[in-house]
Amino acid sequence: MSHLPVEIITKILFRLPVKSLLRFLCVSKSWYDLTKHPAFIKLHLHRSIGTNRDHTLIFGKTYKACRSYSAVPRYFVSVHFPSKNHFDKGLKLHQPLYCGRRSIRILGYCHGLVCIYHKTQEITIWNPLIAIWNPLIRKYKILLRERILKPSDLKNVQPLGEFEVKVYSLRLDSWRKIEDQWPKKECKISSTSASLNGALHWLVAEDISYDMHRWMGLVCLLAFDLAIEKFQVFKTLVQQKIDLETGLEVLKGQLCFIELTNEYNDVWLMKESREASSWTRIYKIGPCLRSFSYCKPLMFSENEKKILLEMCHLKHTKLVWYEIEKNREESVKIQNLPNSLWKFGTATCVGSLLLLDGHNVIDPAEQKKKKTNKRKR
Amino acid sequence: MKFCAVKQYFDDENNNNITSGASTTMIPLPNVESHPLAILITYCKKHLKIKANNADNKKETEKEMEQYEQELLKKVMPQELTELILAANYLNFKEALDFFCRAVASAIQNKSIEFVRKFFGLESDFELGEEEKLREEFAWSFEGVDED
Numbered sequence: 001m002s003h004l005p006v007e008i009i010t011k012i013l014f015r016l017p018v019k020s021l022l023r024f025l026c027v028s029k030s031w032y033d034l035t036k037h038p039a040f041i042k043l044h045l046h047r048s049i050g051t052n053r054d055h056t057l058i059f060g061k062t063y064k065a066c067r068s069y070s071a072v073p074r075y076f077v078s079v080h081f082p083s084k085n086h087f088d089k090g091l092k093l094h095q096p097l098y099c100g101r102r103s104i105r106i107l108g109y110c111h112g113l114v115c116i117y118h119k120t121q122e123i124t125i126w127n128p129l130i131a132i133w134n135p136l137i138r139k140y141k142i143l144l145r146e147r148i149l150k151p152s153d154l155k156n157v158q159p160l161g162e163f164e165v166k167v168y169s170l171r172l173d174s175w176r177k178i179e180d181q182w183p184k185k186e187c188k189i190s191s192t193s194a195s196l197n198g199a200l201h202w203l204v205a206e207d208i209s210y211d212m213h214r215w216m217g218l219v220c221l222l223a224f225d226l227a228i229e230k231f232q233v234f235k236t237l238v239q240q241k242i243d244l245e246t247g248l249e250v251l252k253g254q255l256c257f258i259e260l261t262n263e264y265n266d267v268w269l270m271k272e273s274r275e276a277s278s279w280t281r282i283y284k285i286g287p288c289l290r291s292f293s294y295c296k297p298l299m300f301s302e303n304e305k306k307i308l309l310e311m312c313h314l315k316h317t318k319l320v321w322y323e324i325e326k327n328r329e330e331s332v333k334i335q336n337l338p339n340s341l342w343k344f345g346t347a348t349c350v351g352s353l354l355l356l357d358g359h360n361v362i363d364p365a366e367q368k369k370k371k372t373n374k375r376k377r
Numbered sequence: 378m379k380f381c382a383v384k385q386y387f388d389d390e391n392n393n394n395i396t397s398g399a400s401t402t403m404i405p406l407p408n409v410e411s412h413p414l415a416i417l418i419t420y421c422k423k424h425l426k427i428k429a430n431n432a433d434n435k436k437e438t439e440k441e442m443e444q445y446e447q448e449l450l451k452k453v454m455p456q457e458l459t460e461l462i463l464a465a466n467y468l469n470f471k472e473a474l475d476f477f478c479r480a481v482a483s484a485i486q487n488k489s490i491e492f493v494r495k496f497f498g499l500e501s502d503f504e505l506g507e508e509e510k511l512r513e514e515f516a517w518s519f520e521g522v523d524e525d
Contacts, residue, residue, distance in 0.1 A: 003498060008462055008478070015482035023518040026490050026511045029502045138517070360514060370516075 006034065014044045017054050018136050018351045038171075041353045045111055054351025056080045057087075057298070058114060058135050059337060059344045060095065060106055074098040078135055078349075079334050084302045089335035094363035096133050096140035106345040110195040112136060112352025115143075132170075136349055139358035143168055143175075167229065170354065178229045183222065194248045196255055200224045203248050203257070204233070207241065215244040221255075223274070237268065237279045251297050256282075258294070265295045283307065283324045295322075298346060308332070310346050317344045380421065381469035382406075406468070413457065413464040420449065420473050446476055455484055455496070487523045 004012075013021065013035065021044070025032045034040055048054060060076040075092040082088065097104055097118040107115040107130070118129045133140040165182055166175045194201045201224075205217030218241055221234040236257065247258035251269060257279070259266040265285045272278040285295055296310040306321045309329075319332040383404055406414065423445055431437040453461070458481050465474040485493050494500065501508055512519070 004459060004462065005466075008466060008474075009497075011474070011478040012481050012485075015479060016486055019518045020486050022515045023490065023522070024493060025515065026503075026508050027493050027497075027501075028499045031499075032503075032511075366517075 006030070009034065010040065010043070014040065014047055018353060021353065022137060035353070036356055041356070045350075045352045045354065048112065048351040052350060054080070054112075054136055054349070055082075056136060056349045058093070058106075058109075058347040058349060059090070060104060060116075060347075061338075061342050061344050076135065077337055079337065084299065087332070087334045090337040092336075093135050093138070094361050094366075096359075096361045097129055097131055106347050108193055108195065109347035109349065111354060112349045113354055114347040114349065132355065133361070134349075134352060134355040134358070135347075136351060137353060137356060138361045139355045140361055141170075141173075141355060141358045165224075167226070180230050183231050183233055194250050194255055196250050196253070198226050200226070201248060201255060203236075203246050205244050208244070209241070216241045217244050219244070219246060221248075221274075234274050235276050237276045245294075247294060247296065249297055252300055256297060258297075260294055267297060283322070285322065286327075296346070298348060310344075312343070316342055380417075381471075382467060408467045409464045410460060413460045416449075416453070416461060417464055417468065417470060417473055420476075421470065424472060446480075450480055458484070459497070487521070489519075489522050489525055492523075492525050 009031070013024070013031070016024070021035055025035055057079045058076050059079070074094055076095050077090040078093050079090045080088040095104060095116070097116055099118060103118075105117045107117045109115065112134055114133050114135060116131055116133055118131075130143045131140050132143060165180075166177050168175050202222045203219050204222045205219045208215060208217040210216070219236050219238060221236055223232050223234065224230070225232070238259065242259060243261050245260040247256075247260065249256045249258065255270040257268045257270060259268075263286065266281065267283050267285075268279045268281050270279050293314065294312045296312070298308040298310055300307055301321065305325065306323050309320050309322050311318050311320055319334070319337075320329040321332060322329050383406075424442065427441045427445065428438055431441065458477055462474065462477045462481065465477060485496060488496075503511075
């Protein structure tokens with residue numbers, strides 16, 4: 001039988017999900033070299049993004065239930081959904097920064113990678129630990145392990161509100177301080193970042209005041225283009241001061257702006273994130289959904305009539321399908337996903353081979369099982 | 378244009394001003410066996426026919442092509458797929474090449490290393506211990522694999 005040339009092997013392999021590709025690293029040296037090549041990893045990732053291949057939701061418990069001293073679990077749960085109407089059962093994934101009772105937060109996610117953060121707080125020292133993790137290939141890399149003195153202990157303190165911006169390069173495995181300045185020095189950031197089209201976005205606010213127990217301000221969109229390493233500020237559709245409880249997410253490949261008040265979540269999609277006039281309201285959830293603080297939209301259903309929401313209550317989070325026109329919610333039941341009596345954060349991943357050269361996430365329970373099996377033989 | 382390699386031949390002919398009738402010209406295709414060629418010609422004709430029938434409706438074309446492709450795969454042996462891929466590649470027939478690559482990817486997705494090696498006629502060329510190290514590192518990816 002004639003051997004297939006490498007261009008054709010590429011055309012076949014780039015269609016495979018990550019689990020198959022990792023197994024096929026053992027087929028031969030040429031397949032190993034091909035799969036690990038940065039050009040192939042990029043090609044494979046682009047296809048994953050375009051087809052939502054290996055589309056997976058990662059759930060991580062982020063908060064100890066009140067009065068319960070159960071340790072933060074060492075596992076996140078990953079749920080693969082081959083199509084939007086179907087969730088596979090949840091699989092336990094050992095989290096790379098597991099450390100006793102300290103909780104882990106999901107800071108952000110992009111291209112199949114999740115950024116997780118773990119903070120141990122001793123009396124005078126903050127000891128943040130930040131890592132990037134590819135849950136679908138079970139590899140991670142620690143980015144930051146710094147001891148930062150609390151400001152009150154320093155004699156020469158940098159004024160609060162000064163930011164130093166650094167960019168971490170995966171390829172070079174190093175941090176670099178960037179030239180461009182964070183544009184607004186007196187602003188307050190009102191959301192976590194959203195990554196889209198090679199740029200990071202935040203909602204920032206100026207002209208801030210504290211009115212009637214709420215922080216209010218004029219909200220704008222700040223974008224940082226990773227290719228040219230420049231900041232830019234854009235106006236939002238909302239031109240008056242609003243409650244600074246806002247959210248910025250990525251939905252359907254577009255930026256999604258969420259205005260949060262005590263009574264409702266008002267949600268807009270930005271077709272052209274830099275054009276305020278391109279904003280379209282997709283829904284406004286009112287008080288009928290009972291007391292909640294923030295409903296993070298995760299994805300549309302197949303027919304786009306429903307939205308999957310991560311509904312955050314004070315002490316717990318739940319997953320629902322919200323039917324937009326009928327203003328109805330339906331609880332989502334996923335096998336092996338613990339019940340809603342704890343708070344969790346979510347990340348959305350697609351199949352990606354980034355971090356293939358990272359450290360393995362070792363699950364001590366799996367190691368024990370392997371050793372026992374070896375002894376049995 | 379399907380069969381771009383063949384088209385190239387016709388273009389070259391026109392450039393050389395050969396006057397013999399096109400319908401009697403013999404085009405040598407030394408790298409393609411007759412059986413895969415016959416399948417590719419049928420595939421091509423079917424594709425053009427479906428496209429013509431559903432001129433404005435791209436979705437309908439895709440749906441019908443998918444149904445035809447499923448039927449075709451039932452008649453083709455997995456071992457023939459590599460021959461078909463090589464033929465489509467030589468003839469520069471993009472749609473067929475994509476289709477057969479997709480079919481092979483589906484066929485091998487959940488299979489073992491041994492199956493894949495046999496399918497592509499490959500052998501392990503790792504140094505001693507290298508393969509075992511990889512198998513251990515990604516042991517979890519070997520779970521749930523189809524029996525050979």
